[in-house]
Amino acid sequence: MEADEVSIREQNFHSQVREYTICFLLFAVLYIVSYFIITRYKRKADEQEDEDAIVNRISLFLSTFTLAVSAGAVLLLPFSIISNEILLSFPQNYYIQWLNGSLIHGLWNLASLFSNLCLFVLMPFAFFFLESEGFAGLKGIRARILETLVMLILLALLILGIVWVASALIDNDAASMESLYDLWEYYLPYLYSCISLMGCLLLLLCTPVGLSRMFTVMGQLLVKPSILEDLDEQMYIITLEEEAIQRRLNGISSMVEYQTAELERELEKVKSKKTNLERRKKASAWERNLVYPAVMILLLIETSISVLLVALNILYLLVDETAMPKGSRGSGIGNASLSTFGFVGAALEIILIFYLMVSSVVGFYSLRFFENFTPRKDDTTMTKIIGNCVSILVLSSALPVMSRTLGITRFDLLGDFGRFNWLGNFYIVLSYNLLFAIMTTLCLVRKFTSAVREELLKALGLDKLHLSNNPRESETKPSANGHQKTL
Numbered sequence: 001m002e003a004d005e006v007s008i009r010e011q012n013f014h015s016q017v018r019e020y021t022i023c024f025l026l027f028a029v030l031y032i033v034s035y036f037i038i039t040r041y042k043r044k045a046d047e048q049e050d051e052d053a054i055v056n057r058i059s060l061f062l063s064t065f066t067l068a069v070s071a072g073a074v075l076l077l078p079f080s081i082i083s084n085e086i087l088l089s090f091p092q093n094y095y096i097q098w099l100n101g102s103l104i105h106g107l108w109n110l111a112s113l114f115s116n117l118c119l120f121v122l123m124p125f126a127f128f129f130l131e132s133e134g135f136a137g138l139k140g141i142r143a144r145i146l147e148t149l150v151m152l153i154l155l156a157l158l159i160l161g162i163v164w165v166a167s168a169l170i171d172n173d174a175a176s177m178e179s180l181y182d183l184w185e186y187y188l189p190y191l192y193s194c195i196s197l198m199g200c201l202l203l204l205l206c207t208p209v210g211l212s213r214m215f216t217v218m219g220q221l222l223v224k225p226s227i228l229e230d231l232d233e234q235m236y237i238i239t240l241e242e243e244a245i246q247r248r249l250n251g252i253s254s255m256v257e258y259q260t261a262e263l264e265r266e267l268e269k270v271k272s273k274k275t276n277l278e279r280r281k282k283a284s285a286w287e288r289n290l291v292y293p294a295v296m297i298l299l300l301i302e303t304s305i306s307v308l309l310v311a312l313n314i315l316y317l318l319v320d321e322t323a324m325p326k327g328s329r330g331s332g333i334g335n336a337s338l339s340t341f342g343f344v345g346a347a348l349e350i351i352l353i354f355y356l357m358v359s360s361v362v363g364f365y366s367l368r369f370f371e372n373f374t375p376r377k378d379d380t381t382m383t384k385i386i387g388n389c390v391s392i393l394v395l396s397s398a399l400p401v402m403s404r405t406l407g408i409t410r411f412d413l414l415g416d417f418g419r420f421n422w423l424g425n426f427y428i429v430l431s432y433n434l435l436f437a438i439m440t441t442l443c444l445v446r447k448f449t450s451a452v453r454e455e456l457l458k459a460l461g462l463d464k465l466h467l468s469n470n471p472r473e474s475e476t477k478p479s480a481n482g483h484q485k486t487l
Contacts, residue, residue, distance in 0.1 A: 019103050023110060027068060030075075034067035038385060041375040051141060055130060059382050062126040066118040066389040070396040073111050074357055077400045078350040080104050081411055084333050085346045101333040115397045116192055123390050124152055130382055163191050197422055199398030200405065203360050204432065206395070207402075208439040210363025211303050212447035217362055218299060222292045235274070242270045302355050303444065305348070306408065310437045313407025317430050325404045325413060325423040338410045349409045356408070357399050364391065405432055 038060065083099050090096055128151040134143030245267045316323035339345025365374045375388055403409050405423070413423075422428050 015102065018098055019106050022098065022103060023107065026107075027072065030068040030071045031064060034071060035064045038064055038067060041377055041380040042385060043379055043381055051144075054141060055144065056382055059126040059130045059386065062122045063382075063385050063389045066123055066393055069111070069114045069118050070389070070393045072107075073115060073393070073396040074354075074399060076107060076111050077403060077409065077411060078353055079107070080333070081338060081346050081350055081409060084338060084411070085343050087333060088337055089343065104333050111397075112192075115393065118393055119195065119390070119397075120191075121152075123386060123393075124155060127383070127386050128152065130386070159191070163194075193422065195394065196398055196401055199394040200402050200432070202364070203395060203398050203402045204436055204439070206363035206367065207356055207360045208363070208436065208443045209366055210359030210361065211306070211440055212443040213362050213366045214299055214303075214359055215296060215447060218295055219292075222295060238270060238274045242267065242274060245270060302352065303440070306352055306356065306406075307437055307440055309352075309408055310406050310433055310440075314430065314433045314437070316407065317426070317433065323407070324426065324429060325401070352408050353399070353403050356403065357396070360395055360399070361392070364395065405429055406436060407433070 042060065083104055086096060087099060125148055128148040129144060132144040132147040132151075134140065135147055138146070245263055248263060313323065337343075337346070339349060341348070364370055370391075373384065373387065373391070375384065380388075400413060401423070404411065404413050
């Protein structure tokens, strides 16, 4: 009997060591990839070992850790879905015994823990540490750390006070009033639930915009078919424009500085257009006429499937209580397939999840409020990198919740992700699905109607007239003699 107990303890010990080793290796890979991504965009600084360099290096490591956690949160749901299908297909395979339910639950718990740690501790510390200067009379790294800790304590008191007042106003029953004094079991889950709801609302705003923006982004990366276009004529015109701007820059030596900068920016735009035209001329026929239409059709199919799944999920919500994100509990990992189509359906769910994440990031940086937030290669300040890491963390942490809420997947949310109170509210979940379907449809309709209009104007040669969308601008335009002419 004692030997059996020892054997069971040994098995549990070895399984825990194996799980910790796998988690560490996965996170190490994500950390290395995140480090290369951040250093690619980070502004190059002087290689001096001064105080600011040390602060920047610490903030860089914390930002890299946060970006790695964000990547892990994005991969969490696809990894769980594919693991469930693998365990279902090969239940007795010796080489995949390490892939079990305990490992999957551990990954979800670690993702939730590290997301809270980065969002509430590491990123505020990195920002305040970067902006700190030390108290009066104190200098050095220790003084900056002391100032940062004081700022973190004040911020924590402010946030806890806001959460305490909000929870007391919303839930005023006896049980809720008693739980107000429970910091670990009530405050932090409630606060993270609010952050998750804000992240889902941000995804609701960014994803429809990104789904329509994806067609433009792929159109810029790929070579469009040259239908009713004379590339040689466009190349000749753009060359003349480049030579004219170059002559203006070389011929006038006493030019005002801001005029020179403006001409240089205009010259860069002309060179960029010329490069794109040269690329279109060098592209092969199959690349122009096959790859571009195939990619556009694939994007349209993925977007249509996403909207269709959301529409079906709305019907399920109306007729079945188990369709709620918090209302269903599956039979466990590796016991039943999550999709009607088996492995093919699971692969489709994973593709759609990645597609929604990429679309949400594209839509996030396409919004006017965040346009100046876009990182630039070798020219992004550390403060902006911290802001981008926080934004990506909020979006990636809300991605599993959004995917389950919209019915993209039927995989149950594990760990703290499935304990959010608002996931059990029928009206919030139903409104979320309706808004997503309506906003995505409207963005796509607007995108395709404007694209068709632009292509028709370009084919008819009317795009060179520079027609203005603002009627006030078209009413009064300066004529050739300098006077305003009323149209």
